[in-house]
Amino acid sequence: MTIPRELLLTHLLSQPTAPFREMHIQRIAREVLGAAGVPCFADPAGNVIVGVGSRAEYQSLARATSREPIRLLIAHMDHPGFHGARWLGATRLAVTWHGGSPTRGVNGARVWLADHNGYVITGRLTRARIAKSGWSIERAEVLLDSPLKPRPTATSLFGGFGFRAPVWRSGNRLYTKAADDLVGVFAIIATAIDLFGHRTRTAPPFIGLLTRGEEVGFVGAVAHFELGWLKTARRPVVCVSLETSRTLPGAIIGKGPVVRLGDRRTVFDPNGLQVLSDLAGQVLPEAHQRRIMDGGACESTAATAYGLPAIGLSVPLGNYHNQNLEGGPGTKGRHGSAPEFVDIRDIAGLLKLCRALMRPRLPWDDAWFAQRQRLKRNLRHHAKQI
Numbered sequence: 001m002t003i004p005r006e007l008l009l010t011h012l013l014s015q016p017t018a019p020f021r022e023m024h025i026q027r028i029a030r031e032v033l034g035a036a037g038v039p040c041f042a043d044p045a046g047n048v049i050v051g052v053g054s055r056a057e058y059q060s061l062a063r064a065t066s067r068e069p070i071r072l073l074i075a076h077m078d079h080p081g082f083h084g085a086r087w088l089g090a091t092r093l094a095v096t097w098h099g100g101s102p103t104r105g106v107n108g109a110r111v112w113l114a115d116h117n118g119y120v121i122t123g124r125l126t127r128a129r130i131a132k133s134g135w136s137i138e139r140a141e142v143l144l145d146s147p148l149k150p151r152p153t154a155t156s157l158f159g160g161f162g163f164r165a166p167v168w169r170s171g172n173r174l175y176t177k178a179a180d181d182l183v184g185v186f187a188i189i190a191t192a193i194d195l196f197g198h199r200t201r202t203a204p205p206f207i208g209l210l211t212r213g214e215e216v217g218f219v220g221a222v223a224h225f226e227l228g229w230l231k232t233a234r235r236p237v238v239c240v241s242l243e244t245s246r247t248l249p250g251a252i253i254g255k256g257p258v259v260r261l262g263d264r265r266t267v268f269d270p271n272g273l274q275v276l277s278d279l280a281g282q283v284l285p286e287a288h289q290r291r292i293m294d295g296g297a298c299e300s301t302a303a304t305a306y307g308l309p310a311i312g313l314s315v316p317l318g319n320y321h322n323q324n325l326e327g328g329p330g331t332k333g334r335h336g337s338a339p340e341f342v343d344i345r346d347i348a349g350l351l352k353l354c355r356a357l358m359r360p361r362l363p364w365d366d367a368w369f370a371q372r373q374r375l376k377r378n379l380r381h382h383a384k385q386i
């Protein structure tokens with residue numbers, strides 16, 4: 001990755017974010033894209049739409065007659081975290097949790113708090129109550145390190161698990177409070193800047209969708225699909241979820257991005273996957289992986305539910321949702337909170353694959369042609385035996 005790209009990535013990873021509190025990521029995305037001359041706008045749900053400047057441009061790109069599918073690249077701007085609910089004392093804040101989390105050893109864990117201006121203060125989590133599902137915290141209290149003067153309204157604050165810094169690098173690893181899914185957001189912004197830097201006269205068949213509230217059920221993506229802007233499309237659309245996904249056997253951190261064959265809910269479009277898999281074989285012959293990433297669900301499931309062909313790319317993620325699954329600096333035992341981490345080489349590979357997906361004349365309408373020819377040759381070889 002080039003230095004400016006890595007700076008953009010660490011800038012994004014440094015920002016506070018939580019479900020429905022994505023304002024800092026939205027702002028940076030719009031600033032960076034604006035400065036690079038990439039059109040963007042917000043849809044009515046506050047998702048950032050990249051590559052087109054308005055609903056009218058979005059729909060005219062979708063209505064253009066072309067065999068080139070629109071690549072709708074999707075990543076989410078939120079990460080599990082909490083919202084302030086009410087003050088219980090000068091330094092005691094009741095909070096509600098949104099999204100996944102560690103469920104053991106969380107009392108006493110360090111947290112950061114922010115508002116719409118940025119980071120405000122740090123504190124510790126206490127009296128955490130685990131949701132009935134057993135998967136995450138439901139509510140808790142935060143003990144602030146010192147009283148805030150003047151005291152802001154409780155609901156203006158939000159936060160998440162905090163560590164020695166919002167982001168730091170150690171060898172090829174980036175440790176951070178939240179790689180999921182700011183790495184995907186970064187990949188979409190970087191791909192758009194590349195694409196619009198070599199702009200031809202026609203708009204590229206690209207739309208980036210940076211969503212809100214993914215961690216509580218793909219809320220931003222669903223709100224976007226509900227708008228129905230793609231219903232009038234006259235050309236194919238292929239959705240590509242870009243995620244950081246819990247590392248699993250066969251999806252090892254540092255061995256390259258993963259061609260995501262499916263998630264916890266569903267398998268993905270076999271035609272699109274064939275195109276993606278062939279591309280990965282060409283672009284990253286020894287440096288990509290393929291598997292169903294069923295450690296979590298992703299926005300390709302939402303796209304599939306809306307009848308859109310969807311595929312996915314994942315960067316293997318350590319300590320998914322800040323659960324201490326893989327250990328790391330400052331973590332103790334198997335429980336409690338931990339910084340997420342990713343490998344910078346996997347991110348560089350992800351950028352290469354995103355760029356390759358934008359190549360013109362890929363065989364989207366008959367991705368299995370070459371395979372069918374191989375199968376036919378084999379049939380001819382064995383013809384006498386049937």
Ligand SMILES: [Zn+2]
Pocket residue numbers: 076180181214243244
């Ligand atoms: Zn995610």
